Amino acid sequence: LFLDRSDAVDLPMKFIPRGPGRYRCQILLKSSCDVRVYEIECVVNTDHTEGELEFLTPAYQAVVQDIPISNMSSQDWKLEAVLEGQGFYGPPQISVRLGETARYPLMFKPIAEC
Numbered sequence: 001l002f003l004d005r006s007d008a009v010d011l012p013m014k015f016i017p018r019g020p021g022r023y024r025c026q027i028l029l030k031s032s033c034d035v036r037v038y039e040i041e042c043v044v045n046t047d048h049t050e051g052e053l054e055f056l057t058p059a060y061q062a063v064v065q066d067i068p069i070s071n072m073s074s075q076d077w078k079l080e081a082v083l084e085g086q087g088f089y090g091p092p093q094i095s096v097r098l099g100e101t102a103r104y105p106l107m108f109k110p111i112a113e114c
Contacts, residue, residue, distance in 0.1 A: 017044040022074045046072075055108040062109035069104055071096040087111060 017023060027038040057063040071077050077096040081104065083089070089107040096102040 015042055017042070020044050020046045020072050053106070057108065057110065059110050059113050062107050064105050064107045066103035066105055068101050069094065069096050070101040071098050073098060 023042045025040050029036045055063050076098055079094050081090055087108055087110045094104050
């Protein structure tokens with residue numbers, strides 16, 4: 001299919017999302033000889049955020065930090081956890097239903113002073 005750019009018309013739009021998620025809309029364009037419906041979906045992600053946790057516990061004693069994970073998207077999440085570093089433990093997967101906040105229990109249990 002060849003499209004002739006001389007027949008193209010710009011359709012400027014402004015989109016201001018309320019937050020992360022999927023936003024869908026339909027645009028109806030009518031003329032005297034044509035009707036067209038365009039379906040548009042915009043996906044908004046949050047900015048990449050980094051965090052830092054500091055654990056302080058005596059050697060051989062475990063400490064657990066519940067990390068809140070909020071799902072403000074339009075679908076349920078099934079997340080996989082990849083833990084790096086000696087002495088860290090937590091579930092390999094966690095599910096977060098849409099609109100809810102789940103807590104990921106991250107445990108640090110040092111086997112020596114570090």
